[in-house]
Amino acid sequence: MKQLFLVLIMLFVFTGTAHAVIDINTATQSELELLQGVGPAKAEAIIAHREKHGDFISKEALEDVDGIGPGTMKQIFGDITVGNKQTVSAVAGQ
Numbered sequence: 452m453k454q455l456f457l458v459l460i461m462l463f464v465f466t467g468t469a470h471a472v473i474d475i476n477t478a479t480q481s482e483l484e485l486l487q488g489v490g491p492a493k494a495e496a497i498i499a500h501r502e503k504h505g506d507f508i509s510k511e512a513l514e515d516v517d518g519i520g521p522g523t524m525k526q527i528f529g530d531i532t533v534g535n536k537q538t539v540s541a542v543a544g545q
Contacts, residue, residue: 472529472530472531472532473485473486473530473531473532474531474532474533474534475497475501475507475510475513475531475532475533476501476506476507476533476534478497480494480495480498481494483497483498486526486527486530486531487526487527487530488522488523488526488527489523489527492518493516493518493519493523496516496517496518496519497513497516497519500515500516500517506533507533508533509533510524510528510531510532510533511524512533513531
């Protein structure tokens, strides 16, 4: 019984939702809002900045957006990319 319990715990630990990143150059507002610390206002600001200035050339360039500072970047840096075609569905589970 203990072995079964241990196996189940290990399965739970090593499975779970796949981690996907969000491409900040193509993400919709609702996709951006999946990021920790990014609500409707920040998502709108990201999209407005992208439409006005073009695609972000790096993840760090996101800090040029009003309302996105070091704190937000620390929270989302691992969950964003530029030019990545992966899906975003798994980020919602975080």
